[in-house]
Amino acid sequence: MSPAPRDRGVLVGVVGLEDDARVDFARLRGQRRAKVLSGMETHSFDALMLGGVGDVHYVSGARQLARAGVLPFAPVAVVVRETGRVHLLSTWDEGVPPEIGHDDLYGLCWNPANLVAALATIPGLRESRRVGTDGLTPMFAALLAPILGSAELVDAAPVIATARRIKTADEITCLQVASAIAEAALSAMEDALAPGITERELLGVYYERVAGLSTPIAPSESVCFATPARGPVRFRHLASDRRVGDGELVVLAPGALYAGYEAGLARTRVAGGGGPPGTADLAARCTRSMDALLAACRPGNTGADLYGAWEDGGNRESAVPLAHGLGLGAEPPVIGLGRGGDATLEDGMVMSVQSWVAEEGVGGCLERATLLIEGGKCSTLTRYGRL
Amino acid sequence: MRRERFGRLQDQLAAHGIDGLVLLGSSSAAYATGAAVPGQDGDLAALFRPVAVVAKGDSAPHLYTLYGDGVPGEVPEDHLHGPLFPDLDDGMELFAKALANHFGAGATIGIDDQTHAMLRGLHGFDWVDASEVMGSAKITKTPDEVACIRNAQLLNELAMADALSMLRPGVRQIDLSATFLRRVFELGASANGIDPIWQVMAPTRERGPWTLHGDIAYPTVTTDRFLREGDVIWVDAGILWEGYASDFGRTWITSVDPVPNNRQLGQFRRWRAVVDAALGRLKPGVSALELGRAAIEANDGVRPWIEHFYLAHGVGTDSAEMPLIGTDFGEQFDEQLILEPGMVVVFEPVIWDDGAAGYRSEDIVAVTDSGWVKLSGSTYDPFRLST
Numbered sequence A: 001m002s003p004a005p006r007d008r009g010v011l012v013g014v015v016g017l018e019d020d021a022r023v024d025f026a027r028l029r030g031q032r033r034a035k036v037l038s039g040m041e042t043h044s045f046d047a048l049m050l051g052g053v054g055d056v057h058y059v060s061g062a063r064q065l066a067r068a069g070v071l072p073f074a075p076v077a078v079v080v081r082e083t084g085r086v087h088l089l090s091t092w093d094e095g096v097p098p099e100i101g102h103d104d105l106y107g108l109c110w111n112p113a114n115l116v117a118a119l120a121t122i123p124g125l126r127e128s129r130r131v132g133t134d135g136l137t138p139m140f141a142a143l144l145a146p147i148l149g150s151a152e153l154v155d156a157a158p159v160i161a162t163a164r165r166i167k168t169a170d171e172i173t174c175l176q177v178a179s180a181i182a183e184a185a186l187s188a189m190e191d192a193l194a195p196g197i198t199e200r201e202l203l204g205v206y207y208e209r210v211a212g213l214s215t216p217i218a219p220s221e222s223v224c225f226a227t228p229a230r231g232p233v234r235f236r237h238l239a240s241d242r243r244v245g246d247g248e249l250v251v252l253a254p255g256a257l258y259a260g261y262e263a264g265l266a267r268t269r270v271a272g273g274g275g276p277p278g279t280a281d282l283a284a285r286c287t288r289s290m291d292a293l294l295a296a297c298r299p300g301n302t303g304a305d306l307y308g309a310w311e312d313g314g315n316r317e318s319a320v321p322l323a324h325g326l327g328l329g330a331e332p333p334v335i336g337l338g339r340g341g342d343a344t345l346e347d348g349m350v351m352s353v354q355s356w357v358a359e360e361g362v363g364g365c366l367e368r369a370t371l372l373i374e375g376g377k378c379s380t381l382t383r384y385g386r387l
Numbered sequence B: 001m002r003r004e005r006f007g008r009l010q011d012q013l014a015a016h017g018i019d020g021l022v023l024l025g026s027s028s029a030a031y032a033t034g035a036a037v038p039g040q041d042g043d044l045a046a047l048f049r050p051v052a053v054v055a056k057g058d059s060a061p062h063l064y065t066l067y068g069d070g071v072p073g074e075v076p077e078d079h080l081h082g083p084l085f086p087d088l089d090d091g092m093e094l095f096a097k098a099l100a101n102h103f104g105a106g107a108t109i110g111i112d113d114q115t116h117a118m119l120r121g122l123h124g125f126d127w128v129d130a131s132e133v134m135g136s137a138k139i140t141k142t143p144d145e146v147a148c149i150r151n152a153q154l155l156n157e158l159a160m161a162d163a164l165s166m167l168r169p170g171v172r173q174i175d176l177s178a179t180f181l182r183r184v185f186e187l188g189a190s191a192n193g194i195d196p197i198w199q200v201m202a203p204t205r206e207r208g209p210w211t212l213h214g215d216i217a218y219p220t221v222t223t224d225r226f227l228r229e230g231d232v233i234w235v236d237a238g239i240l241w242e243g244y245a246s247d248f249g250r251t252w253i254t255s256v257d258p259v260p261n262n263r264q265l266g267q268f269r270r271w272r273a274v275v276d277a278a279l280g281r282l283k284p285g286v287s288a289l290e291l292g293r294a295a296i297e298a299n300d301g302v303r304p305w306i307e308h309f310y311l312a313h314g315v316g317t318d319s320a321e322m323p324l325i326g327t328d329f330g331e332q333f334d335e336q337l338i339l340e341p342g343m344v345v346v347f348e349p350v351i352w353d354d355g356a357a358g359y360r361s362e363d364i365v366a367v368t369d370s371g372w373v374k375l376s377g378s379t380y381d382p383f384r385l386s387t
Helices: A025-042 A053-060 A112-119 A138-148 A157-165 A169-192 A199-212 A279-296 A303-312 B002-016 B026-033 B042-047 B092-102 B116-121 B131-138 B143-166 B173-187 B262-281 B288-298 B331-336
Strands: A047-050 A077-080 A085-089 A130-133 A152-155 A224-227 A249-252 A255-258 A261-264 A267-270 A323-327 A329-335 A350-359 A363-374 A377-380 B020-023 B051-055 B062-064 B108-111 B126-129 B197-200 B232-237 B239-241 B248-253 B312-314 B321-325 B344-347 B350-352 B358-360 B363-367 B372-374
Touching (some): A025 A053, A025 A157, A025 A169, A047 A053, A047 A157, A053 A077, A053 A085, A053 A157, A053 B042, A112 A138, A130 A157, A138 B126, A157 A329, A169 A199, A169 A249, A169 A267, A169 A323, A169 A363, A199 A224, A224 A363, A249 A363, A261 A323, A261 A363, A279 A303, A279 A363, A303 A329, A329 B042, B002 B020, B002 B026, B002 B051, B020 B131, B026 B051, B092 B116, B108 B131, B131 B321, B143 B173, B143 B248, B143 B344, B143 B363, B173 B197, B248 B358, B262 B288, B262 B350, B262 B358, B262 B363, B288 B331
Parallel strands (some): A047 A130, A130 A152, B020 B108
Antiparallel strands (some): A047 A077, A249 A267, A255 A261, A267 A363, A323 A329, A363 A377, B020 B051, B051 B062, B197 B232, B232 B248, B312 B321, B312 B344, B344 B363, B350 B358, B363 B372
16 A cells, blocks of 8 residues: 555554555555556546545545545546556655656645646646546636647546446455444444433544544544434434433444445444333334345345335335445445435445334434345345344 | 625625525535534545535525534525435436526526536536635634634644643554544534644655655655654644634654753744744735745745645635635735735744754634734643743
8 A cells, every 4th residue: 555665664654454464455456447447448538537535546546635525626636548647636655556656646736727737747638538527616627628628528437436336356355344443333332332421422432443443534423323212203413412311222323444445334222221112113123124125235126126125114215315335435326315216236336225214202223234236135244233 | 603604605696796606515515504514534425415505685595405413493494405416417307406496597606516417417507616706705704703713723622632641652643543533522523624643754854755846745644653752743633613624733742751852942932933923914904925924034034834835824614725825826826815804824834954853833813903813722732832
C-alpha cells in the first residue's frame, strides 16, 4: 500500500491491518486498473476524470485524507487510456502506491484555474475525444472546455461503476476484513450497552474500537439508536443525548472501512432486563423478513423480488432502503423507497441488506448484513449471533 | 440563525438575478436548510444525500431528505419531502417533477454539484454555478453562527485535552484518534469532519515525504505509527456542531515529560509574533494582502506558511472557506479581499526551522466592528505559555 518510504522500520505507519499478509494489494490495484482500462477500451473513452471518493480510490489505491460528507465534483484522479497512466491530485507521495510516479502527481490548488492548468499538462489528456467524469459543476465545465477543446464530456459510470460492481477475490477479502472490524465494534457496543448509557456514549465506544483497530474513519456515524416502548417508533439516524431505558430495544449498527472497502451489520438488543411484551414476536418478524430478503438475493433476481419478499412477509413499505450495493463505500443499486425495482443482482455483487420492523408499544428491530452474491445464492460476510 | 441564513440566500439570489438554488453538497445543503445528517464517508454520504431547493421569494427552503430526525422543527410540512437520490437514473423523473413545482421553464438555477443522472434527466433550466451566491452569503457570519463555531471549537479543544494527556512514547497515532473521537462524541459533537491528524514532523524538509513543490508535506494521513520520545507532532482535527466546523491545530511533543527546548520555544514565540502581527492589523477595512504582508514581515521576510496552504482561511459550514488569505489566488485577489465584521478567520502560519522541525498552531478569531474577538482557546500545551 505505501510507496517505498524514505524512512524505514518504526518510522513508518502502515495502517497495521492493511498488510500484504491478508491481501496482495499490488495485485488488487493491478486488477482494478486493468478492469478500468479495458472498460475504457470497450466504451471508447480516452480519459477519465474522477472526483468521487470511491472512484478515486478504485483507480489510484491512494490513501488520502478522509473527510465526512459530500464535496462537489473536482478532478482528483485522471486516467489516460493511451498511456495507461493514473494521475492523482496529491502534493506528496506518502500514501500513494508506487506505480503512481512523481510525474503522475499534480498538486493541491485553491484557485480552480490553477488546477485546470495543471491538468492541461497531463500527457494525452488534451488529445482526448471522449472524457468520462463522475460528476460536474458549471464552473468546471467552463474551466475544462478550453483544455479539452471539442472533446465530449460523458458519464464515466459505464466504465467505473461497471468495474466496481463485480468484486474480485481480493476485494472480497477486504470486505471480509471490514466485516470482522464491524463485528468487533458491535461486540464493544454490546458490552457497553446498559440502561442509562446515552446514544452518544455508544457512538463514542464504537469510534474508540474502530480507531483502535487502525480504521478511524467511520463509513457512517449512524450506528445506534434506542427505540421507545411507548409511542410512535421511527428509524433514527443521529445519535442523541437520550439515555437508554431499561428494557428498551436498542439498534446497534456499526460499519467499518478496510483499505476503503465498507462492510456493516446491525443487531437489536434489549438493554437490561427483558424487553416489553411483544418483543419476541417483533424480533421473529424481523428475522423472518431478513431471511426472506436474503433468500431473494440470488443472481438473476431483481429489486422487485426483494420488494416482493418484503411484502409477502406482511410488511408495509420500509422507511429505509431494503438493500444497496457495497464496495469502496456505498454503491448503486439502491433497492427500496421506490427505487431499484429493475436492478438485477449478479454474481460477484456485494450488498448491504436490512430488515427494519417496528411496532408501537414494543419498539423497533433492525437486522442488517453484508452479503456476497455468488454461485447462485448469497452468503453473509458479516457473522454475529441474532436476537 | 436559520431564518437569517435563508434571508441572506434570498438577498443574494436577488442580487445575482438567479431564480433559485439546488444544493447537493453537504455544507451548502446544511447552510440552506439546517438539516442534520449523520457523519458519513464520501460515497455513502453521496448516495443518500439530502437535497435543498431554494426558490426566490419563498419563505422557507424545500428539503428532500432520508434523515427525518435531522429536520429542523420549523421546516413547513409542505416543504419537507422524501429523498431524491440525485446519483440514480431510477426516479430522476421525480426530481424533474419536484423542480417543475418550484421553478418555471427556462429558470436560471444555481447548482453546486451535478451528477450525470441529473444532466440526463433534468431539462429546461439554465444551470449556473451556485458558488458565487453561496460564497457571498456565507463569507460573513451572524452572531449565532459565530457562537456555533465557538462551541464546536470548545468541544474539540476539550476532547483534545484527553488526547494530549495520554500522549507518551509508545502510543500510536490511531490511539490518539480513538481517545479523541470517543471523547468528542461524549461531549456533544454532531459529527466528525476529518480523520484526525497527528503527523510526526521530520526535522528537515529533506527527511520528510517527497513533495511536488519542495516545501513540507502536511497533512498526511494517520496510521498506526508509533510515537517516540521527542517526536514533534502537528495536530489537526475538525468536528461539526450544529453544522459548523471547528479547526484545532497545535504542536505537541512526545515525551514522558514534554518540555520544549529553547529552539522549540523560539519557534513558538516566532509563531506567536507572526499571528500577533496579523491580528494587530486585523479590523474591518484591512485587506487580506496587508495581513499577509504583516505576517511575512514578522517572519523576517520569509513567507510563514506552507506553499500549498495559506496564512489564514475562513471556517463555517465548510472547514476551509473564504476568506482565504495567501493562497494561489494571488496577490491581486488578496488585495481586493477586504475584511468585514462577521468574517471568521483561522490563522495557521507555520514556522519552519529546518533541522528542528517547526511550530504550527491555529488561532480562530471573528472580525468585530472595531477589531476581532478570539474564538479558540489560549493554551498551547506543552509550551506552557498562555497568550
